[in-house]
Amino acid sequence: MRMRALPALIAALTLAACTSGPLAPEGATFGPNPTLVEPSRRVLPLVNIAPAVGWPEGVMPTAPDGHVVQAFASGLDHPRWLYRLPNGDVLVAETNAPPRPESKQGGIRGWIQGLVMSRAGARVPSANRITLLRDADGDGVAETRTAFLENLMSPFGMALVGDRLFVANADAVVAFPYVTGQTRIAAPPVKIADLPAGRNHHWTKSLVASADGTRLYVGVGSNSNIAEHGMEEEVNRAAILEINAVTGATRVFASGLRNPVGLAWEPVTGQLWTAVNERDELGNDLVPDYMTSVRDGGFYGWPWSYYGQTVDRRVRPENPEAVARALRPDYALGAHTASLGLHFYDSDALGVAYRGGAFVGQHGSWNREPRSGYKVVFVPFTNGRPAGPPQDFLTGFLNGEGEALGRPVGVITDAQGALLVADDVGNVIWRVSAVN
Numbered sequence: 001m002r003m004r005a006l007p008a009l010i011a012a013l014t015l016a017a018c019t020s021g022p023l024a025p026e027g028a029t030f031g032p033n034p035t036l037v038e039p040s041r042r043v044l045p046l047v048n049i050a051p052a053v054g055w056p057e058g059v060m061p062t063a064p065d066g067h068v069v070q071a072f073a074s075g076l077d078h079p080r081w082l083y084r085l086p087n088g089d090v091l092v093a094e095t096n097a098p099p100r101p102e103s104k105q106g107g108i109r110g111w112i113q114g115l116v117m118s119r120a121g122a123r124v125p126s127a128n129r130i131t132l133l134r135d136a137d138g139d140g141v142a143e144t145r146t147a148f149l150e151n152l153m154s155p156f157g158m159a160l161v162g163d164r165l166f167v168a169n170a171d172a173v174v175a176f177p178y179v180t181g182q183t184r185i186a187a188p189p190v191k192i193a194d195l196p197a198g199r200n201h202h203w204t205k206s207l208v209a210s211a212d213g214t215r216l217y218v219g220v221g222s223n224s225n226i227a228e229h230g231m232e233e234e235v236n237r238a239a240i241l242e243i244n245a246v247t248g249a250t251r252v253f254a255s256g257l258r259n260p261v262g263l264a265w266e267p268v269t270g271q272l273w274t275a276v277n278e279r280d281e282l283g284n285d286l287v288p289d290y291m292t293s294v295r296d297g298g299f300y301g302w303p304w305s306y307y308g309q310t311v312d313r314r315v316r317p318e319n320p321e322a323v324a325r326a327l328r329p330d331y332a333l334g335a336h337t338a339s340l341g342l343h344f345y346d347s348d349a350l351g352v353a354y355r356g357g358a359f360v361g362q363h364g365s366w367n368r369e370p371r372s373g374y375k376v377v378f379v380p381f382t383n384g385r386p387a388g389p390p391q392d393f394l395t396g397f398l399n400g401e402g403e404a405l406g407r408p409v410g411v412i413t414d415a416q417g418a419l420l421v422a423d424d425v426g427n428v429i430w431r432v433s434a435v436n
Contacts, residue, residue, distance in 0.1 A: 021283025157207025221259030262342025349417025
């Protein structure tokens, strides 16, 4: 197909969005008891991407009253994930998907998805770099930027344990020696454990360490939408893996999680939580993405059921035994919002109402009409549990023409208690602070 025909094809697929299933009442696909509408089936996936155009000069996202937004760092190369070191330095993974093997391109659906991701700004080559950002004078702008680690393999999650920095590449967890204050690591990586790679339908590998540093937890997404390539491609996927930080011994900690990206420890209970991207092609409002506490040994339904024990009739063969033990997630985050970043706020700097709650970076839908996500939301918590509806916190990532000025991904707190948000379309790290 000639390249000039691609926009017309995408537009034609987009026009089909009006036949893409029922919509739940506004807000009904959020919270502990989301509405699950009747599924809707299509021959080809719905395409309704927001074309990526970037931020015009002087334009930036919008925060709630009493807060100010500024660019902590700009001109980055597809910044996806963030990690703050104990001395306040911020690491950003400038990264994207690794090349897919020619034999695993995914046919017509994979081709369509490739067009969609290109239009969304998600098919640029991976910089394969972790960059260090330092704001030594505390003015909210990083004046120091260095290539901290280079020649990685689609890096994503990061965790410092003692004097070792762990990095989750697309294909392995590796470790590097770290000295406080250094701005570059030249030492070669030491492999700790292999991670599932290959087709890499979902390639990101998030990473957190246990409080004592002995165990690493890695989120690994599925290699498919609903196991259409066979379960043999899903070994140790759609799961959170627990890895011994010394020996690399690996086990499945929790499974049935289609794409668990954000991982974070809830500060009151100490329990692991994850933000999960659910399956596609069941309609505009199925299936809600969600965040949930994670049980050791817990199974959360994928691919045979969703949001607990609602059976996905597309999956063959059926597995009633698995469905019967599927756990219901704690809190829905809206259908197709692509909720990626997850961070529990541990400061009062933004206002005491935010302490203990969760910020969620919603990268935004590619297959829903109307579009969803494209913002950062806040979910209040009380006694370690969600305690109210989500609140818009950082918005304005879509313009009036439905184009994406940016797309939020990872979210963390800086040393002063401001929120940092990685924007992989705008190539910016946004900083949100309270007005003094």
